[in-house]
Amino acid sequence: MKLILAIIKPFKLEEAKEALSQLGIQGMTVTEVKGFGRQKGHTEIYRGSEYTVDFLPKVKLEVVVADEIVPKVVAAIVKAAKTGKIGDGKVFVVPLDEAVRIRTDERGEAAL
C-alpha cells in the first residue's frame, strides 16, 4: 500500500477527482492548504502599499492505493492537474504500513 499525497492547484481538483474515479478509486481526502515552491507568492497593492503574499492557496489530495496501481494513479493525477505553468504542484508517494476500516475491522488492502 502507498499513500499518495498530491499538492495541486485548487481549480484542478475536479479534474483530478474525475480521473481517480475512473481508475476505480473509491475514496480520498482533500484539504485546503497554503504554501509556496518555486512559484513563490504574488504581490498585492492597496492604495500604493505593496504586500508580498508568500503562501498561495493550494489543495492537498490524499489517497491510499494498492501497490500495483500506484504508477497509474500518479500518472492520472499528473495528467489531470497539469497546466504546464509554474505552480502546478507536486505528487509524493509514501509507503504505508497498515489500513483499518473502522466499521468492519478489515485490514490491509481490503480496507481500502
Next chain:
Amino acid sequence: MKVVLSHLLRAVPAVVALALGPLPAHAQPAPPPPTLEQRVTALEAYVTNSDPGNALTGVPGPGHNAWMMTSAALVLFMTLPGLALFYGGLVRRKNVLSVLAQCLGIAGLVTILWWAVGYSLVFGTGFGSRFFGGAEYFFLHGVTSAPNTNYAFWVSQNVFAMYQLMFAIITPALIVGAIAERMKFSAVLLFMTLWMLVVYFPLAHMVWGATGLMNGVWNPDAPIRAIDFAGGTVVHMSSGWSALILALLIGPRLGFGKEKMAPHSMVLCMVGTGMLWVGWYGFNAGSAVGADGIAANAFTTTTIATAVAAFTWGMIERIFHGRSSILGFCSGAVGGLVVITPATGFVDTTGAVIIGVFAAAVPYLFVTKVKARFGYDDALDTFGVHAVGGTLGAFLTGLLATGAVNGNLTGGAAVKNGLAALVTHGGLWHEQLKAIAITLLLSVVATAVIGSIVKAVIGLRPTPEVERQGLDLAEHGEEGYIE
C-alpha cells in the same frame, strides 16, 4: 370603560376651572385671522421653501419635513454601518470590532453631548458671538416641532437638530481611520469629547450658525464671506487635519512598514462604500434643508462628481499599475463625495465633472506617493482623502460656485455682506482661503493640545501585547470571526 375614561379626562379642565375660578383673560386680543391672500401666500411659500409670513407661523411643512427626516436617517446610515464597514474592512481581522465599537461609541457619546450643549452651541444665537451659538437650547430646551426660522421656514426644529446631529456623529468617526488599530477605546472617547467641545461645535457655528464668522450665505454681517454647502470645512477638513495630528502624536502601528497590514475584507469595504454613497444624498441634498430646487441640484452634482471620481481613480490605477482595484474605485468614490460636499449646492454639472477629476487625482497622489514619502501612519487615509479632499473642495467651490443654480448666492444676506458681488465678479476663492486657514489652524492646534492632554492623563495606546493580539479581544471581549 374607555369611553367613561375619556369623558372623565375631558371633564378635567372644567373641574379645574370650577375649583380655581375663571381663568384670567388674555392680556392682548387675539390677532385677526389671516386674509385669504395671506393664506395663499403662505401656501406658495411652502412650494418655494420661503417665509410663509404670519398665516402659518410655527407650522412645519410635511414635504420638507419628510425629506429632512429621510435625510437624517440617510446621514446616520453613512456612519452606521456605512463608515464602520468601510473602515472595518480596511483593518486587519483582529481589529475589525474595535472600529465598529468606536463608531458606535461615538454615535452614543456625541448624541448626549449634542442634547446637552452641542446643538445650542452651534445653532443658538444667544451669545451674539461669531464663534459660539448660545445657551438657549441647552438640553434641547424649547426645540419643538415648530421650525426655527433662522435655519428653515418649513422644517421642524427637532428634525433639524437631529439632522445636524448626524453630521456631528460622522465627523469624529472619520478621525478613527487615521488612528485605527492602535488607540485605546477610553482614549478615543475622552479625546472625542474634548474635540467636539473645542473644535466641532465652534467651527460648525462659525460656518453654519446664524451669527457665524464665515457663514457667507446666511449671516448678513459675516466678516468672512465664505460658503460651505454641506461641510467641506466643518466635517472633512476638521476631521482630516485633526486625524493627521493625532496619528503623528500616537505614532505608527507596531510593525508598520515591515509587516503585512493589508485590508482583511475588501467585500466589507465595498459594501460600506456603497452605503456611504447612498447615505451621502442625505448629507448633500439634505443640506438644502428642504425638498427644493437647490436640493435637486445637490443630488445631481453629488452623483456626477462621485461617479467621475470613482471611475477616474480606477483608470489612473489601470494606467500606472495595469489593474483597477476595488479599493481604487472605493477611494475614488469617497474622494468624489468629499470634494463635492462644500460645492454640491453651488455648482452646476460641468463644475461637478471638473471636481470629480480633481477629487480622484489629488487624493490619489497623497495616499500613494506623499504618504509613502513622509512615512506617517495615516492607517486608513483619513488625512489623504478627507483633509486633502475637504481642502481641495473648499477651494474649488470658490472657483466654480455660480448664482445660476442657487439664488441664495446672489440675494438676501449675500447682497448685504458682499458675497453676491464676489460670486458675480470673482474673488470668492480668496474668502475660501481664509475659511480654509481658520479651519486648518483650529483643527491642528486644538488637536495637538487635546491629544497631548489625553496622552498625559490616561495614555493613547494600549500595551504592545494588546496591540499585537488585536484590540477586539482585549478591549471588547469579542472576536469578529469565529472559525
